[in-house]
Amino acid sequence: MRGIRGALGLTWRASRVCTLVFVVLTLVLALTPVAIAWLMKTLLDLLVAGDGREEAVVGTAVTLAVVSLLAGVLPQAVQFVHKELERRVGLVAQDRLFEATERFVGLAKFEDPVFVDRVRLAQQHGGATPGVVVSTALSLGGNTVKALGFLASLVLLAVWLPLAVVASALPALVGEIWLARRRAALHWRLGPVERREMFFRALLTDVKAAKEIRLFGTGSHLRGRMSAQRRQVNGEQARLDRAEVVVQVGAGVVTAGFAGGVLLWSALAAVGGRITIGDVSLVAASIAGVQAAVLALVRDLGNSHKQLLLFRHYSEIVGSGPDLPIAAQPVPVPALRQGIEFRDVWFRYSPDHPWVLRGVSFTVEHGTALGLVGRNGAGKSTLIKLLCRMYDPERGAVLWDGVDLREFDPVELRLRIGAVFQDYMNYDLTAAENIGLGDLDQAGDQERVTAAAVKAGADGFVSAMTRGYRTLLSRVFFHGDVVKGAAGVTLSGGQWQRLALARAYLRGDRDLLILDEPSSGLDAEAEHQVHSGLREHRVGRTSVLISHRLGAVRDADLLVVVDEGTVVEQGTHEQLMAGGGIYAGMFTSQAEGYQRGLSEVAG
Ligand SMILES: Nc1ncnc2c1ncn2[C@@H]1O[C@H](COP(=O)(O)OP(=O)(O)OP(=O)(O)O)[C@@H](O)[C@H]1O
Numbered sequence: 001m002r003g004i005r006g007a008l009g010l011t012w013r014a015s016r017v018c019t020l021v022f023v024v025l026t027l028v029l030a031l032t033p034v035a036i037a038w039l040m041k042t043l044l045d046l047l048v049a050g051d052g053r054e055e056a057v058v059g060t061a062v063t064l065a066v067v068s069l070l071a072g073v074l075p076q077a078v079q080f081v082h083k084e085l086e087r088r089v090g091l092v093a094q095d096r097l098f099e100a101t102e103r104f105v106g107l108a109k110f111e112d113p114v115f116v117d118r119v120r121l122a123q124q125h126g127g128a129t130p131g132v133v134v135s136t137a138l139s140l141g142g143n144t145v146k147a148l149g150f151l152a153s154l155v156l157l158a159v160w161l162p163l164a165v166v167a168s169a170l171p172a173l174v175g176e177i178w179l180a181r182r183r184a185a186l187h188w189r190l191g192p193v194e195r196r197e198m199f200f201r202a203l204l205t206d207v208k209a210a211k212e213i214r215l216f217g218t219g220s221h222l223r224g225r226m227s228a229q230r231r232q233v234n235g236e237q238a239r240l241d242r243a244e245v246v247v248q249v250g251a252g253v254v255t256a257g258f259a260g261g262v263l264l265w266s267a268l269a270a271v272g273g274r275i276t277i278g279d280v281s282l283v284a285a286s287i288a289g290v291q292a293a294v295l296a297l298v299r300d301l302g303n304s305h306k307q308l309l310l311f312r313h314y315s316e317i318v319g320s321g322p323d324l325p326i327a328a329q330p331v332p333v334p335a336l337r338q339g340i341e342f343r344d345v346w347f348r349y350s351p352d353h354p355w356v357l358r359g360v361s362f363t364v365e366h367g368t369a370l371g372l373v374g375r376n377g378a379g380k381s382t383l384i385k386l387l388c389r390m391y392d393p394e395r396g397a398v399l400w401d402g403v404d405l406r407e408f409d410p411v412e413l414r415l416r417i418g419a420v421f422q423d424y425m426n427y428d429l430t431a432a433e434n435i436g437l438g439d440l441d442q443a444g445d446q447e448r449v450t451a452a453a454v455k456a457g458a459d460g461f462v463s464a465m466t467r468g469y470r471t472l473l474s475r476v477f478f479h480g481d482v483v484k485g486a487a488g489v490t491l492s493g494g495q496w497q498r499l500a501l502a503r504a505y506l507r508g509d510r511d512l513l514i515l516d517e518p519s520s521g522l523d524a525e526a527e528h529q530v531h532s533g534l535r536e537h538r539v540g541r542t543s544v545l546i547s548h549r550l551g552a553v554r555d556a557d558l559l560v561v562v563d564e565g566t567v568v569e570q571g572t573h574e575q576l577m578a579g580g581g582i583y584a585g586m587f588t589s590q591a592e593g594y595q596r597g598l599s600e601v602a603g
Helices: 002-014 016-049 054-103 113-126 128-155 160-204 207-216 219-271 277-319 380-387 410-415 431-436 446-455 459-464 493-506 524-538 573-579 582-602
Strands: 339-347 357-365 369-374 395-400 417-420 512-516 542-546 558-563 566-571
Touching (some): 002 016, 002 054, 002 128, 002 277, 016 128, 016 277, 054 113, 054 128, 054 277, 113 160, 113 277, 128 277, 160 207, 160 277, 207 219, 219 277, 339 380, 357 380, 357 395, 357 542, 369 380, 380 512, 380 542, 417 493, 431 446, 446 493, 459 493, 493 524, 512 524, 558 573, 566 573, 566 582, 573 582
Parallel strands (some): 369 542, 369 558
Antiparallel strands (some): 339 395, 558 566
């Protein structure tokens, strides 16, 4: 019921006028067959009576023609309004869905496969479902009106007649209900299989996957796995189709037998003079009308049941609250003056996952640069994500000038942070837009965009492209509206990385700059340039830098070494080297690697 209310509410909000017109047209359309049957009966009776009431005959015939015309035209009008309504509902539904996903300020939801699956289903069906539910509900209403109209007509002829007609439709009713249940069950059973098929389908046309698929020759293997999923779906659907034929043919035979009996009775009654010829035509029309209405009713019920199950995904996302607790009265985020402190932070991605951070404590003083160092999987990027409040610690706290991050509005907190993540984004947009997304307020200011690109070492290759900053960086879209057929340009990994850095620079004077492997894809010269630029940029600013190339972080004011989720060493480069611990070991082996490389080249 909640689902129906939700779907109807959404439709009403999308367009009241369309909804009202749709309701009225559907109900009028439902009444036309009953009106036609009555007009036909009246006409036949007038003709059989043959008492010369020409005016009445003409009047009835003209009315019949007009109603028949309505019956012919109305379905198209209903269809048209339905499509318009569906478009409007689709737009509102999509907007509400993505507005709801935006409310999830953290990342945990997006890493939950059940949630991701739900969003996909909601996306696929959320827009169409309200429209389908409304049209199905109306169709249900319309068919009920139609069936009741015919049954009421029959009561006038004989009280038992409507019962007989309903009985004739019963086998079809029972059969269709059974089929509807099986269809809904099959839909759920096949959902994961179809999703797997979709995954393989997407993989086989994905440009990123294409390289490996060709190199490893896995194309036919993946195609085989995709076809196996389709075969499973086809097999199950064919089984249901066979059951459908058996049930529908069986019900059809029983229904036809029943209907035939009632018709025979009415013919004999007409011969005996107990009912008129017009009544016989009314009985025939009523039997067909009631049976059609009952079948449509059952199919509508089955369909709306399925649509409502799908709409549940949409409603659950739209109706769910924030994923991270948001303070009822958030503290305004102050400009960073003292620093950031991780205080005994414990964190795991979920209760099913192992602890990733186990009692981490360290402080980043305001105006200083912190280097985070550690082996793969030590927990460095996780610390950054907690710092941006993508997750909350399970125990302990991250403090900004002594205030727990949980006291702030996460959106406001993030306004004070600039960042380049390890898995930064490449947007299929123009070069200027790729940089501009770093700060939408500055995005229109070409001078600032260029300055950020210069600082990140991106201006050279961007300016060299035919359309400069207006070049579309994509092989997916093209600027059809700007230059017909102008294909996008694909950048190298290092060039994309510089754009990501430019994006962070455009954010300019944020209180905290976070750089997670900002130079991993750069050539040696570019890396040197980027780090010199960063060093300049960092002066007097608070920054956190993660890098496996220890040469890039050695001059940080404080180095924190993380191992298996705990801080194992901290100090300056000199202090850590003197300590002879993990950092000293890592630094020495990297330096020796370079040294060895150099002596091999020299030798
Ligand atoms: N979203 C996630 N869900 C579950 N576990 C995760 C998730 N992200 C990271 N982990 C796990 O947390 C641990 C720490 O990962 P993290 O990315 O913080 O390490 P890192 O020190 O940045 O590693 P690297 O140097 O390889 O980037 C790893 O064991 C990883 O498998």
